[in-house]
Structures are given as structure tokens and as C-alpha cells.
Amino acid sequence: MSIDxxxxxxxxxxxxxxxxxxxxxxxxxxxxxxxxxxxxxxYVDLVMLCMYAIYFLVTVQGWPIWAAGIVSLAVGALLGVAxxxxxxxxxxxxxxxxxxxxxGGLLFFLQSAATLLWTTDHRSVRxxxxxxEIGGIFLPATRLxxxxxxxxxxxxxxxxxxxxxxxxxxRAVSQDREAxxxxxxxxxxxxxxxxxxxxxxxxxxxxxxxxxxxxxxxFGGQFGPLTFMVCVLGGLGNMVGAFIxxxxxxEVIAVGGVVISTExxxxxAFVIFIVMMFVRPGGILARRQ
Amino acid sequence: MLEVRDITAGYGQFTALWxxxxxxxxxxxxxxxxxxxxxxxxxxxxxxxxxxPRAGALTFDGTELAGRPAHQIVRHGIAHVPEGRRLFPALTxxxxxxxGAFLPAARARFTESLERVYALFPVLAERRAQRAGxxxxxxxxxxxxxxxxxxxxxxxxxxxxxxxxAPVLVLRLFxxxxxxxxxxxxxxxxxxxxxxxxxxxxxxxxxxxxxxRMEGRAAELAEQDFVRKAYxxx
Numbered sequence: 001m002s003i004d005x006x007x008x009x010x011x012x013x014x015x016x017x018x019x020x021x022x023x024x025x026x027x028x029x030x031x032x033x034x035x036x037x038x039x040x041x042x043y044v045d046l047v048m049l050c051m052y053a054i055y056f057l058v059t060v061q062g063w064p065i066w067a068a069g070i071v072s073l074a075v076g077a078l079l080g081v082a083x084x085x086x087x088x089x090x091x092x093x094x095x096x097x098x099x100x101x102x103x104g105g106l107l108f109f110l111q112s113a114a115t116l117l118w119t120t121d122h123r124s125v126r127x128x129x130x131x132x133e134i135g136g137i138f139l140p141a142t143r144l145x146x147x148x149x150x151x152x153x154x155x156x157x158x159x160x161x162x163x164x165x166x167x168x169x170x171r172a173v174s175q176d177r178e179a180x181x182x183x184x185x186x187x188x189x190x191x192x193x194x195x196x197x198x199x200x201x202x203x204x205x206x207x208x209x210x211x212x213x214x215x216x217x218x219f220g221g222q223f224g225p226l227t228f229m230v231c232v233l234g235g236l237g238n239m240v241g242a243f244i245x246x247x248x249x250x251e252v253i254a255v256g257g258v259v260i261s262t263e264x265x266x267x268x269a270f271v272i273f274i275v276m277m278f279v280r281p282g283g284i285l286a287r288r289q
Numbered sequence: 290m291l292e293v294r295d296i297t298a299g300y301g302q303f304t305a306l307w308x309x310x311x312x313x314x315x316x317x318x319x320x321x322x323x324x325x326x327x328x329x330x331x332x333x334x335x336x337x338x339x340x341x342p343r344a345g346a347l348t349f350d351g352t353e354l355a356g357r358p359a360h361q362i363v364r365h366g367i368a369h370v371p372e373g374r375r376l377f378p379a380l381t382x383x384x385x386x387x388x389g390a391f392l393p394a395a396r397a398r399f400t401e402s403l404e405r406v407y408a409l410f411p412v413l414a415e416r417r418a419q420r421a422g423x424x425x426x427x428x429x430x431x432x433x434x435x436x437x438x439x440x441x442x443x444x445x446x447x448x449x450x451x452x453x454x455a456p457v458l459v460l461r462l463f464x465x466x467x468x469x470x471x472x473x474x475x476x477x478x479x480x481x482x483x484x485x486x487x488x489x490x491x492x493x494x495x496x497x498x499x500x501x502r503m504e505g506r507a508a509e510l511a512e513q514d515f516v517r518k519a520y521x522x523x
Contacts, residue, residue, distance in 0.1 A: 165391060172377045172388050179375040182337060184363040184392040184440065 007258050010137045015254030016247060017143040020150030021208050023246035025223060026230040027157060027239055028201030032080075034174040034237035035194040038088060038099045042107035043202060044224040046079045049110065050206030051215035052118060058125045065127060069207035073200050080199015081192055088195070089188075107220060114217035124214035146208035153204055154243065160197070161239075170194050174237065226253075229273050235283020245284060249273075290315045290475060291336070291367075291444055296345035296355075298335045305331040307499045308345070313444065318476040320486045320507070322519040323496035329479040330372050332496065333446045336477075337369035338362035350443070364392060366443035370450065374433040378422025382413055385421050385432055389439030398441060406435040409468060427458040434469065445469070447478040451485070463489055483519040487511045495519055 029043045040046075050072040057068035083106065091102050129141035161167040173180045173190045181187055213219070230249050234241030249269050256265030280286055291313040299305045305328040313319045321329050334340045336347060338359035347355040349365050359369075377385055386406060390399045407414040410431040416424060421432055430450055437445055450466065451459040463485050470476055470489070480486040487493060487507045495503040495518060503515060510516075 165387065165396065168380065168384050168387055169391060172380060172384075175377045175379055176375055178339060178359075179371065179377065180388070180391075181359040182339070182363060182369050182371065182375075183388050183436075184360050184395075186358070186360045 003259060006136045008255065011255045011258035012251065013137055013139070014143065015251035017147040018254060019247035019250035020147040020154075021205060022223075022226065022230060022250050023243050024150045024153055024201055024205045024208070025227040026234065026242040026246050027154065028198045028205065029227055030231050030234070030237055030239055030242045031157075031170070031201070032194060032198040033231070034239075035170055036088065036092075036191060038092075038096075039103065039228070039236075040083065040198070041100060041103040041224075042083075042110055042220065043198075044222075044227055045107050045110040045220035046076060046083070046199060046202040047206040047209065047223070048114065048215060048217070048219040049079060050076050050203045051210045051213075051219065052114065052123075054207055054210050055123050055125055055215055059123075065125065065207075069204075072207040073203040076203020076206065077196045077200040080195040080197070080202065083199070084191055084195035088191075107224075111217050111220065118217065120217055122214035122216045125210050127211060129211075142211040146211050149204070149208055153201070157197075157201070166190075166193055170197075226269075229270070233273055233276055233284060235286050238283055238285055241283045241285040248284075290317075290350060291477065292346075292348045293332075293336065294346040294348075296332070296335055296342045296347065298331055298340055298342040298345075300331075300340075304343075305499055306335065306342075309496070309499070309501055311494050311501065311504075313475060313477050316473065316475055317492065318470050318478070318490040320490040320493040321477070321479045321496050322481070322483045322486065322493055323502075324520065325481070326498075327496045328499040329496055330448055333369060333371075333448050333477070333479055336362075337367055337446060339369075339371075363440055363442075364394075366441070367446065368437035368440050368442035368444070369446040370433045370437045370448060372448040372452065374429050376421040376429055376432055376436070378420065380421055381418055382421055382424070382432055383417040385436050386413070386439050389436035390441075392440060395440045399439075402439050402441060405472075406438050409438070409472070410435050410465070426453050426455075427462065430454065430462060431465065434465070438469070438474075442474070444475040444477060447476060447480075449479060449481060451480065451482045459485065483516050484511075487516070 025044065029040060033039050053075045054068040054072050057063040057071060058065055087102055087106055091099050127142065131138055131140040161171055169180060169185050169190055173187065177187055226249065230245045231242050234245035252269040252272060253265040256268040293309060293311045295308045295310055296306055297304065297308060309332060321332060323329055331340065335342050338357050341356045345355065346353060349367060352365060354362055354365065377388065386403060390396050390402060412428055413432055413435055421429065451462055454462060459482060467489055478486060478490065487510060490507050492505065493507050493510055494501050495515065
């Protein structure tokens with residue numbers, strides 16, 4: 001089997017471009033986990049709701065995509081706060097298994113609700129955007145724009161977490177909750193801000209994913225497992241690790257997809273993940289014991 | 290300034306403090322000493338709001354604070370340097386100090402507070418970009434005290450500041466605490482190092498199995514059987 005090397009290069013480039021958006025999802029999920037110690041199983045299902053919001057605003061209301069994208073950020077942040085107040089707050093001190101069941105239950109609720117409301121149709125926003133060809137590689141704007149915005153968002157998140165009081169407090173709470181309350185920060189307030197930021201990132205990811213993907217009620221299943229895999233591979237709660245892992249996984253999927261088949265790309269990614277769990281259970285950046 | 294009256298507190302079924310009363314006046318340094326498990330840490334945790342008392346009153350500058358959560362109590366000017374220091378180990382020294390000034394009122398005077406803390410503990414200025422968790426025990430204790438000062442408190446609660454430090458460092462630390470005192474801060478300190486702490490404070494209380502057994506001026510207590518009792522129990 002011979003493959004034109006240009007396809008491999010194109011696949012590698014596509015892997016990087018996809019990695020940007022995956023990083024956004026992984027960092028959002030990781031941020032919430034780092035602070036609250038709870039994995040939002042339904043995280044990507046919030047992305048799905050945001051994508052529906054954009055879809056209806058653009059196709060039914062005729063809004064421009066950027067305006068719908070801004071609404072998506074707000075929808076994401078509000079959903080994040082709602083999930084925290086309605087689902088997480090009552091079970092904050094419950095055993096981890098109950099927390100998983102609750103956020104997992106939310107996933108089924110959201111999928112079913114979306115199916116009832118909007119049927120299982122795949123809906124996509126048709127954007128007529130240019131595409132460039134450089135050295136035989138196609139670079140469509142539908143991939144370049146989401147990648148560029150993702151990277152800017154990751155930088156913005158980094159600056160928020162390192163330069164602002166509230167961002168530093170978010171990192172501090174994930175290290176010592178009680179000590180942070182002695183500094184005068186209400187833990188619940190920090191949780192709400194964290195959930196809002198995590199939700200905002202889901203909203204942004206939704207706005208960027210809709211450039212390339214159709215939305216349907218089971219969209220979460222498409223990117224949810226991938227996002228968890230990236231977070232665990234990077235080391236749960238480890239932001240730098242998650243960022244690197246996003247690109248590893250998306251490269252494997254993109255290149256494996258071209259070399260063998262799309263399905264096999266995912267299979268290989270999961271095999272690498274399982275092997276890594278034996279070799280480095282603490283994530284790629286974990287120090288060896 | 291700080292008045293604790295008939296406080297009873299504990300964890301679950303267990304009662305750690307029984308009708309404990311104490312008072313700290315403005316500008317005073319007061320110690321609470323006693324053997325392990327006497328309830329000293331619990332007492333400080335009740336004052337800073339980490340534990341709600343079951344009964345009793347806690348007033349600070351005339352405001353009733355019993356049962357308020359910790360993040361509200363700090364606002365009134367009570368800074369707690371907890372047992373084991375409880376720094377944010379992965380944050381830098383500078384970020385730890387920044388978190389000390391988290392409250393809006395403290396944030397407004399951040400630069401001024403930071404200069405004061407760096408003047409008091411020059412080593413923190415040298416290490417500002419280092420992760421807190423990678424510093425020595427003595428430096429960590431200075432950072433913990435510095436972080437508490439960043440909130441511009443009226444009173445500082447120190448829980449076992451000498452814990453885990455080598456004897457030479459303990460002497461240096463007490464010198465530093467003396468300097469903090471000279472800056473005009475009111476101090477309530479809990480210590481196992483009774484002899485040293487009695488040289489530092491004006492008055493002391495002996496806490497034993499959750500009850501105050503003795504109290505008095507430090508100089509007088511040092512001459513009595515107090516030191517032996519503090520170690521061994523009355």
C-alpha cells in the first residue's frame with residue numbers, strides 16, 4: 001500500500017488544526033475537574049446545546065456566525081453555572097461514584113431532551129468560506145479559523161489563570177480549598193466562576209466545531225470520550241499535559257485515518273491510550289515514582 | 290479586641306473544647322499552650338471560622354462573629370496562619386502573597402503591603418519566582434506569616450509556627466515573630482515550645498483536654514510550675 005506523502009503531510013496538518021479545538025474541550029473539562037474534583041461527564045453535551053443555539057440563530061434567524069458565536073459563549077457560561085448550582089452543589093460532598101452517576105445522568109437527559117425537541121436530524125450551518133492551497137495541501141478556512149481562535153483562547157485562559165486574582169485563586173483552590181477560604185475567598189463563588197469559565201469554553205468549542213461538524217443529539221458521543229481520553233492522558237487536572245495530549249491524540253486520529261481508515265485512526269488512538277495507562281498511569285507529564 | 294466566651298466546639302460526636310473563654314487586647318501578644326490534643330488548634334479554627342462552635346460567643350471589635358464562615362471572618366481583620374502552614378505549593382512565592390491580598394480592601398494596598406512583607410522577610414523577595422512547595426520549612430513558615438500579613442489584619446492567629454523546624458531555626462523564627470509584633474500587630478499564638486513562647490508573649494493560657502486550666506502574665510507563669518504543666522498536664 002503506497003500513499004502519496006503529500007496526503008500524510010496534509011493529514012498531519014489537519015491533526016494539528018483539530019488538536020486546537022480538542023485542547024479547548026480538554027482544558028475546559030480539566031479546569032473544572034482541577035477545582036471541583038468532579039468530572040462533568042456531560043461536558044460535551046453542553047457543547048451540543050451551544051451548537052444548536054448557533055444553528056438556529058444562523059439558519060432560522062439569519063444571524064451572522066460571529067454574533068451567534070458570541071451568544072454561544074454566553075449560553076455556555078450560563079449552562080456551566082446552571083450545572084454547578086442545580087447538579088453539582090447538592091452532591092459536592094457525596095462519594096465520587098454518585099457524582100459520576102449524576103453528571104452521567106445529565107448526559108442522558110440532555111441527549112434525550114435534544115432528541116425530543118429537535119429530532120435526530122444532523123444539522124449543519126453552511127458557511128461559504130475560502131480555501132487555500134499551499135504546496136498541494138488544502139487549507140480550508142473552516143479549519144484554520146477554529147484553530148486560530150482556539151489557540152488565542154488557550155493563551156487567554158493561560159493569562160486569566162496566571163495574571164488575575166480570581167484566576168490565581170482558581171489554581172489556589174485546586175491546591176488547598178480551606179487555605180483559600182482563609183484568604184477571604186468564598187469557595188462557592190470560586191466554584192461558580194470556574195464553572196462559568198468552563199461553560200464559556202464549551203460555548204466557544206461549540207462555535208468552532210460547527211464550522212466543520214453537523215450537530216445532532218448524540219454529538220457528545222463523538223467528542224466526549226475523546227476529551228476524557230485526552231484529559232487522562234495528560235494527567236487529570238494537569239493543564240499543560242492536556243494541551244500536549246490533545247495534539248498527540250488528534251495527530252494519531254488524523255494520520256491513522258489517512259493511512260488506514262477513519263475508524264482505525266480512533267482504534268489506534270485508544271490503543272495508545274490504554275498502553276499509556278499501564279506505562280504512565282499519572283499522565284504523560286507525571287513524575288515517575 | 291478579641292473575646293471568646295464559653296465556647297464549646299468539636300467534630301461530630303467528639304467535643305474538643307468545653308466552655309473556653311479568653312481575651313486578647315489591642316497590641317497584646319497572647320499564647321495558648323498545652324499538651325498535644327488539648328484543643329489548641331480547634332480553638333484557633335473556631336476563631337477563624339473554619340469550625341462553627343456549638344455554643345458560646347466570639348466577638349471581635351464589638352462584632353459578633355461566632356458561626357460565620359471563614360471567608361467572611363477574614364474581612365474583619367483576623368488572619369489565621371494554620372497548622373502545617375497550608376501554602377499553595379504549586380504557586381510561586383509572589384502568587385502566594387498575592388492570594389493573601391485576595392480581599393478587595395487588601396488588594397487596593399497590595400504594593401504597600403508587599404514592600405512591608407519583603408522588608409520583614411527579605412528572603413521572600415529573593416525567592417519570589419520560586420514555587421512555595423520547594424522552599425525549606427523555615428522559609429515556608431515566613432511565607433505563611435507574610436501571606437497572612439498581606440490581608441492587612443488587626444490580629445494574627447499563629448498555629449504552631451515552630452512545628453517541624455530545627456532548633457536553631459525555631460529561635461530565628463521567634464525573633465521574626467517578635468519583629469512582626471513590634472510592627473504593631475496583635476498576636477494570638479498556639480505553641481508547644483512553651484519556654485520560647487513565654488519570652489515572646491505578654492500573657493498565656495494553659496489549655497488542657499479542652500478546658501482552660503491556668504492563665505496569667507507570661508513573666509509570672511514562667512516562674513511557676515506552668516512550664517512543666519504545659520508539657521505534662523496539670
